[in-house]
Amino acid sequence: MIYALNADMPFDEFTIEQIAGDMLPNATRDQLIATGLHRNTMLNEEGGIDPLEYRFYSTVDRVHVTSTAWLGLTMACAQCHTHKYDPIQHTEYYGFLATLNNADEPTIEIPKPDIAEKRKKIQKQIDALEAALPEKFPAEIRIDWQTPGSAEFTSKNGAEAEFLSDGSFRVGGKNPEKEVYTIKFDTALPRITHLQVEAIPDENVGKGGPGRTEHGNFVLSEVEMEIQEARSENKPRTIKFASAEADFSQQNFPVENVIDGKNNTGWAVAAEDGKRLHRHAILALAEPLVLKDKAGATVRLVQNHGGQHTLGRFRISLGGELPDSGLTVERRRELRDRKFAKWVEGELQKVVEWKTLRPVEAKSTTPFLTIQGDGSIFASGDFTKHDTYTLKFQNVPAGVKAFRLEMLPDERLPMHGPGSVAYEGPIGDFWLSTVRAKAGYKPIALRSGTESYAKGDNNAAKTLDDDLQSGWSVDGGQGQAHNAVFQFAAPLQAGGDLELELVCERYYAAGLGKFRVSVSPDDDAKASASPDDVRTVLLKYREKGKLASLLESSEASADRDVLLRQFAKVTPELAKERRKLEELRGQMPKFPTTLVMRERPPGHSRQTFRQHRGEFLQPKEEVKPGVPSFLPPLPADAPPNRLTLAKWLVSKENPLTGRVVMNRHWEAFFGRGLVRTVEDFGFQGELPSHPDLLDWLAVEFTKQGWSQKKMHKLIVMSATYQQSSQITPELRERDPLNVLLARGPRFRLEAEPVRDAALVASGLFSDKIGGPSVYPPQPPGVSTEGAYGALAWKTSEGPDRYRRGLYTFAKRTTPYAMTATFDGPSGEACLARRERSNTPLQALTLLNDTVFMESSRALGKMAVRADGDEATRAELLFRRCLTRPPSNEEREKLVQFYKAQLARFASGELKAVDLLDVKAGEHLNEQAAWTAVARVLLNLDEAVTKG
Numbered sequence: 001m002i003y004a005l006n007a008d009m010p011f012d013e014f015t016i017e018q019i020a021g022d023m024l025p026n027a028t029r030d031q032l033i034a035t036g037l038h039r040n041t042m043l044n045e046e047g048g049i050d051p052l053e054y055r056f057y058s059t060v061d062r063v064h065v066t067s068t069a070w071l072g073l074t075m076a077c078a079q080c081h082t083h084k085y086d087p088i089q090h091t092e093y094y095g096f097l098a099t100l101n102n103a104d105e106p107t108i109e110i111p112k113p114d115i116a117e118k119r120k121k122i123q124k125q126i127d128a129l130e131a132a133l134p135e136k137f138p139a140e141i142r143i144d145w146q147t148p149g150s151a152e153f154t155s156k157n158g159a160e161a162e163f164l165s166d167g168s169f170r171v172g173g174k175n176p177e178k179e180v181y182t183i184k185f186d187t188a189l190p191r192i193t194h195l196q197v198e199a200i201p202d203e204n205v206g207k208g209g210p211g212r213t214e215h216g217n218f219v220l221s222e223v224e225m226e227i228q229e230a231r232s233e234n235k236p237r238t239i240k241f242a243s244a245e246a247d248f249s250q251q252n253f254p255v256e257n258v259i260d261g262k263n264n265t266g267w268a269v270a271a272e273d274g275k276r277l278h279r280h281a282i283l284a285l286a287e288p289l290v291l292k293d294k295a296g297a298t299v300r301l302v303q304n305h306g307g308q309h310t311l312g313r314f315r316i317s318l319g320g321e322l323p324d325s326g327l328t329v330e331r332r333r334e335l336r337d338r339k340f341a342k343w344v345e346g347e348l349q350k351v352v353e354w355k356t357l358r359p360v361e362a363k364s365t366t367p368f369l370t371i372q373g374d375g376s377i378f379a380s381g382d383f384t385k386h387d388t389y390t391l392k393f394q395n396v397p398a399g400v401k402a403f404r405l406e407m408l409p410d411e412r413l414p415m416h417g418p419g420s421v422a423y424e425g426p427i428g429d430f431w432l433s434t435v436r437a438k439a440g441y442k443p444i445a446l447r448s449g450t451e452s453y454a455k456g457d458n459n460a461a462k463t464l465d466d467d468l469q470s471g472w473s474v475d476g477g478q479g480q481a482h483n484a485v486f487q488f489a490a491p492l493q494a495g496g497d498l499e500l501e502l503v504c505e506r507y508y509a510a511g512l513g514k515f516r517v518s519v520s521p522d523d524d525a526k527a528s529a530s531p532d533d534v535r536t537v538l539l540k541y542r543e544k545g546k547l548a549s550l551l552e553s554s555e556a557s558a559d560r561d562v563l564l565r566q567f568a569k570v571t572p573e574l575a576k577e578r579r580k581l582e583e584l585r586g587q588m589p590k591f592p593t594t595l596v597m598r599e600r601p602p603g604h605s606r607q608t609f610r611q612h613r614g615e616f617l618q619p620k621e622e623v624k625p626g627v628p629s630f631l632p633p634l635p636a637d638a639p640p641n642r643l644t645l646a647k648w649l650v651s652k653e654n655p656l657t658g659r660v661v662m663n664r665h666w667e668a669f670f671g672r673g674l675v676r677t678v679e680d681f682g683f684q685g686e687l688p689s690h691p692d693l694l695d696w697l698a699v700e701f702t703k704q705g706w707s708q709k710k711m712h713k714l715i716v717m718s719a720t721y722q723q724s725s726q727i728t729p730e731l732r733e734r735d736p737l738n739v740l741l742a743r744g745p746r747f748r749l750e751a752e753p754v755r756d757a758a759l760v761a762s763g764l765f766s767d768k769i770g771g772p773s774v775y776p777p778q779p780p781g782v783s784t785e786g787a788y789g790a791l792a793w794k795t796s797e798g799p800d801r802y803r804r805g806l807y808t809f810a811k812r813t814t815p816y817a818m819t820a821t822f823d824g825p826s827g828e829a830c831l832a833r834r835e836r837s838n839t840p841l842q843a844l845t846l847l848n849d850t851v852f853m854e855s856s857r858a859l860g861k862m863a864v865r866a867d868g869d870e871a872t873r874a875e876l877l878f879r880r881c882l883t884r885p886p887s888n889e890e891r892e893k894l895v896q897f898y899k900a901q902l903a904r905f906a907s908g909e910l911k912a913v914d915l916l917d918v919k920a921g922e923h924l925n926e927q928a929a930w931t932a933v934a935r936v937l938l939n940l941d942e943a944v945t946k947g
Contacts, residue, residue: 001034002770002806011661011706012650015070019646022103023599032108032596038062039105039595042812042828045424047507052366052382053616055105060614062100063093065830070649072660072681072832075628080614086682087630091610095626098608099634099645102625104381104598107414107422109591118589126584129577133568136577137336139328143194143282143319148185148297151316156180159310168200168315175212179310181301191320192289194282195225195241195299198315199269201276205312208276210269212312216276217250219266219305223258223283228296236298240286246572248279252456254575255281263304288320340567341551344538347563348547351538352485352525354404354518357498361392367420367511368604376408376516381604383420383509386468389502391517396439398495402487402525403437405502406516409479416479417513424508428478429455431510433471434503435463435486440496445489452529453482460484460527468505485527534566592772599642631656650706656681658698662711663688664832666697669715671747671946672737679832689739721745725947746947748836751822752805754944755851759802761880761938762855763862766799773809774800777850778817821845846939856938857916860931864923870895873930881937894933902929 004014017024019038021031041058060079067075077083078093147167155161159181160173169183199210199218211218226236246255246267253268258281269279297318303310359377362369365388368381377391407418407430414422419430437444449460455475462470464486474482492498498519504511528535537559541550550560568574600606609619625640627633632653638644649657660681667673674694677685688694697711704710715721725746735742749757755776759765774796783791791811795801808816812827821841825831846852859880863873874894878886886894904910905925912928913919921927937943 001037003030004034005708006769008707008709011701011708013706015650015657016643016646019066019649020597020599020641020643022597023641023643029108029110033110033594035597036595038065038100038597040827043423045508050384050616051424051509052384055382056611056616058105059097059101061829063097066100066645066649067096068679068830068832070660071656072663072675072679072685073656074680074682074684079611083682085684088628091623092626092628094608094610094623096628098623098625099627099640099642101608102600102606102641104600105422106412106596106598107593108596109593111591115589115591122584122588126581129581129584130565130568133574133577133581134336134564136574137332137339137568137571138573139324139331140335141194142322144322145196145317145319146187146189147315147317148187151183151185154182154184156182166315167317168198168313170202170205170313171212171311172205175206175308175310177306177308179303181303181311181314183299183301183316185297185316186294187291187297187318188294189318189320190291192285192291192318193321194284194319195223196280196282196315196317196319197223197301198278198280198317199311200278200313200315202313209312210276210279210314212310213308215270216312217268217270217309218311219253219268219303219309220258220281220301220311221263221266221304222261222300222302223281224300224302226298227289227291228298229291230293230295236296239289241283242286243284243576244281245284245575246279246281248277248572251453256575259283263302266303266305266309268305268309336573337551339571339573340564343567343571344547344550344563347530347538348542350526350528351530351535351542352402352520352522352528353539353542354520355397356516356518357393357396357403359391359517360394362389364389364511374516376406376514377512378410378412378514379420379512380412381600382606383422383511385507385509386503386505387509387511389500389504389512391500391502393498393500393517394496396492396495396498396519397521398492399521400488400492400498400519401521401523402485403498403500403517403519404525404527405432405435405484405486406518407474407482407484407512408514408516409481410514413513418474418480418482418515419478420511420513421508425506425510426473426475426478428513429473429475429510430512431458431471431473431504431506432460432463432484432502432512433468433505434466434501436501436503437486437488438499438501439492441499444492446486447489448487449484450527451482451484452527453477453480460486468503471504471506481531483527485525487525491521529570530566533562537562597642652702658701659694662697662701663694665708665711666715667833669712669721670738670741670745672739672745673833677833690741744947746945748822748838748941748945750834751819751824752808754822754846755805755818757943758846758852758855758938761943762858762934764802764855764858766803768799768803771807774803774807775809776801776803776816777854782817783811783814818845818849818851843939846944847935852935852938856931856934857927859934859937860916860927860929863930863933864927870898874898874933877930877934877937881934882940882942894936897936898929898933901932902926905929 017031017034019035021027021034024031041061044054064076067073073086073088075088075093075096078088078090082088082090149167151163153161153163153169157176157179158174159171159176159179161169161171163169197220202209206212207214207216209216223241225239227239228236241259244255244259248269248271249255250268250270253266255267257265258267267281271277299316301311301314356375358375359371362371362377364379365386366382366384367379367387369389370378370380372378379389409416409418413420413428415428417428419428421427421429435446435449437446446464449464451460451472453474454460455473458471458473460472463472472484500517502512540559541547569578608623610621610623612618612620627648634640634644634648648654663673663675664678667678674690675681675686675688700714701711720741721744723744725744727743731742738745756765775793777795778793783793791814805819808819810816810827815824815826823834823837825834859877863877866873866876871891874891875886878890878894902925905912905928910928912924915928915931916924918924
């Protein structure tokens with residue numbers, strides 16, 4: 001908007017882009033951004049609200065903004081009933097609303113060139129590291145492990161343990177929610193570089209171990225170690241660890257957690273297949289521990305997760321790294337290829353062949369579902385807190401044992417999806433509460449659900465528990481593809497119809513965004529995080545005998561490379577290298593975003609109803625788009641939509657827009673519109689004082705190509721505007737409000753220019769154009785103690801501290817304090833005309849507000865540095881603050897005041913360092929005295945008055 005106004009974009013083009021820029025042919029990004037005008041509506045994120053109701057209120061606000069800004073009508077009065085004064089019917093109000101009621105409200109990214117360049121550089125680094133990842137495989141570290149032959153076990157909360165012949169402990173007795181195991185033993189190792197914790201399955205532990213929970217898992221929060229050397233009287237040495245590796249870590253429970261110093265994280269080993277396997281974690285000491293004699297070792301296993309997630313059988317070992325031998329590069333590749341082959345064998349056993357099902361019908365309770373060419377379903381339109389998606393498929397093959405839900409990213413979705421959450425909840429996420437299936441209208445039981453990724457415990461299995469408050473979420477994985485696999489309790493016996501019902505219920509609208517369904521006859525199919533290209537290659541070599549060709553034949557090198565890259569992304573041995581990638585991804589700057597409008601596609605039009613008494617819950621008959629009948633109708637040959645409305649507003653047939661806009665501009669220059677009620681050209685508004693002049697201005701506006709700058713020039717160069725604002729007693733009595741324009745304008749500046757004028761006078765003003773909002777100084781607590789959430793007001797530094805008031809960040813519930821004092825609006829509703837008050841608080845603000853104090857200090861410093869005597873310096877400040885030379889009497893009074901203040905500072909009655917907010921400096925008394933003079937000048941009525 002700022003750039004458009006500075007470029008003097010013709011007002012008719014400006015209007016069309018502000019209201020319907022998205023609907024123009026080949027709309028540019030700037031034209032899309034322009035539609036953000038109608039996204040500046042209030043939002044309500046309370047858990048109990050209906051999002052469709054508040055979307056309706058947003059559209060009501062757009063009607064009020066459009067009718068006030070372009071038509072000068074109080075159309076808001078007709079929301080609840082036919083207008084009592086103006087010829088606007090209740091039904092016509094909703095006809096006008098209908099023209100604005102057919103848009104979706106997305107958020108788009110703004111690809112700023114500087115950020116795009118940074119992203120490109122970082123992505124290049126990421127691509128290079130990923131390509132080199134397979135060659136970073138570490139050489140196998142050979143460690144001489146020693147397990148103690150005897151050890152002492154104690155626990156914090158009552159668990160007991162038996163020491164077994166293989167050096168492990170089997171824990172029994174009390175099974176507390178949380179526990180700390182302490183193991184003490186002697187070691188004679190001369191050099192210790194590593195500690196190993198093994199978790200061992202055991203049929204004698206709970207449900208088979210290695211943990212004591214019902215499902216055999218555990219969470220090891222922290223591992224702590226101390227060494228007490230023999231013959232040493234010193235306190236035990238606390239051993240620090242540099243890194244941790246494991247042969248397997250559960251998702252969101254990496255082994256690195258055991259050395260992060262946090263008791264609320266941990267290492268766990270639950271696998272997707274539910275198998276309970278022997279697992280181990282190896283911790284590298286920060287520095288090798290060299291012992292001259294036997295020593296006592298103490299190892300503490302902190303298990304603070306709760307829910308009895310404690311170890312059932314485990315073994316502790318200490319080890320020293322053996323000297324390296326052989327060629328490191330060859331050893332690395334040999335080890336990598338061996339591990340890679342084992343990984344491929346395991347993946348081949350798990351890979352599933354899926355067949356995409358294209359639905360014959362896709363419908364939902366509220367959103368529009370569009371079946372796309374690849375069989376995926378895209379959801380758009382309105383979303384509620386309870387949306388049900390129903391998909392119907394025909395000719396489903398017999399013998400199907402599972403179906404897969406792929407959640408797919410898409411640029412049209414918030415944060416690229418795969419969910420549709422746009423506000424209140426995690427942006428771009430979804431919440432799938434319930435999944436049901438039917439065949440031939442009969443329910444089909446589902447026995448399990450697995451997923452490739454989930455936010456914590458919000459997994460696919462929760463969609464089968466008939467609890468709408470639990471479900472599957474992928475928060476944290478926005479912008480990526482995910483999938484869930486659901487197994488039928490029994491294979492589909494006969495091919496035919498299949499119906500899926502997907503329910504999304506949350507305290508915010510959390511529907512699916514884009515997804516696809518596929519089926520498989522494979523046994524025990526489970527979700528996989530492997531991308532499609534990896535799955536395709538694995539299926540290619542699924543048959544026996546083909547694996548060798550994959551691993552050895554040069555002809556299979558391209559396929560091998562695909563799998564090798566995927567292996568590098570998941571193998572524990574490369575976890576340390578992958579952390580570098582994650583650090584780079586964390587540095588990837590995000591593009592700024594903005595709110596825009598997007599017209600719905602044909603066939604997806606939103607219906608508009610007359611809301612009886614303006615109540616959302618009382619929709620009556622459907623209303624078609626239109627405008628009030630007392631105005632010219634919309635063109636018959638154009639569709640009645642936002643674009644047609646925008647063009648109609650600035651058409652020659654519309655009698656209001658030109659007059660309303662020019663009246664508002666006249667009010668800005670003269671302090672009073674030709675129609676005083678700028679916001680109301682209806683029967684309750686005042687008649688124009690100069691109707692012919694208003695008509696001429698409106699016509700001239702269009703003749704000048706809707707150029708606002710040309711009209712501004714025309715006004716300010718007129719004899720009427722250039723008159724003196726001095727008032728005679730006769731004029732004061734006859735025309736106190738200057739309705740007849742017999743003198744020049746004189747009125748107090750609006751809030752933002754009051755501040756800007758002080759900054760300009762002081763030389764602090766920053767004339768930078770554009771950019772994000774800034775946070776100039778204001779009293780503490782104004783934003784942090786306001787309603788609807790505290791806003792941390794971090795005061796801007798440097799030039800941003802002194803930018804034009806237009807750029808000050810605005811929080812509607814707690815507006816910037818200084819502008820509120822000078823009658824600045826909150827922004828909660830469209831306001832065409834500000835009232836002007838004159839209060840003591842305004843005078844106090846001009847004296848004491850931080851911005852005005854800093855302006856006064858800058859003026860004081862300017863005066864001290866200026867050449868000339870005291871009278872010359874007083875005139876300098878006077879001219880800068882009041883833009884005119886002082887009279888001799890005014891100059892003398894300022895010099896007298898300066899001398900009086902200087903005496904007070906010199907005597908110590910006042911402290912210059914306090915007024916100037918400095919610790920020391922030269923000529924501080926003089927600078928403080930001139931600062932006091934500047935405060936007086938900025939506080940004069942003339943300093944904040946135009947004319």
